[in-house]
Amino acid sequence: EHVLLLGRRKAAAVAARLAEEDPAFDGLVIGGDSMFELDGAIHGKPGTPEKALERWRQQRGRTGTLWSGHWLVDRRGGHDGGEGVGAVKSAEVTFVDDLGDDEIEAYIASGEPLQVAGAFTIDSLGGAFIERIDGDPSTVIGISLPVVRALSRELGCPWPGFWNRPGAAS
Known part of the structure; x- marks a missing residue:
């Protein structure tokens, strides 16, 4: 899927840059990307207030699918990263139906x-x-924590190793 390919490219680009700029880097590189699907049309970032307004008018009161692609590259212990591992996760998002143009325009004016x-x-x-x-909320935020946990485990990196707390596995 497209979001997986974009996530893979992002992770590979960061891993390559780290190999040049910080050869001692010892960790996992995570890349990801998301797209929103409504009525079979795929939407990325609107980029302009006009496009954002058009999208919000289309999606208010409706349900669409947010797709997030994740890719992990292993740079631990001098590992060159290899191919890495990846996965796609989706969640259904339903928007309120009583959203007026005044609220949409104020939201767009925030820039968010x-x-x-x-x-x-x-x-x-x-x-x-x-x-x-409907689905994993962290997918909608942009990175599915259950997916990253599963992928990191696939690379032999237990999830508690990510915790920056006393007593966490390293």
């Missing part, structure tokens, strides 16, 4: 929806306009 897939967030101002989410 211009640089995010689907022109919305759930973890900030846009969260009030989401009626429900």
Whole structure:
């Protein structure tokens, strides 16, 4: 899928840059991307207030699918990263149906929806306009924690190793 390919390219680009700039880097590189699907049309970041307004008028009161692609590259212990591992996760997002143009325009004026897939967030101002989410909410935020956990385990890196707390596995 397209979001997986974009996530893979992002992770590979960061891993290559780290290999040049910080050869001692010892960890996992995570790349990801998201797109929003409504009525079979795929939407990335709107980029302009006009496109964001058009999208919000289309999606209010409706349900669409947010797709997030994830890719992990292993750079631990001098590992060259290899191919890495990846997965796609989706969640259904339903928008409130009583959203007026005044609220949409105020939201767009905040700048928040211009640089995010689907022109919305759930973890900030846009969260009030989401009626429900069917699926993993962290997927909608942009990175599915259950997916990253599964992929890191596939690479032999236990999830507690990510915790930056006393007693966490390293």
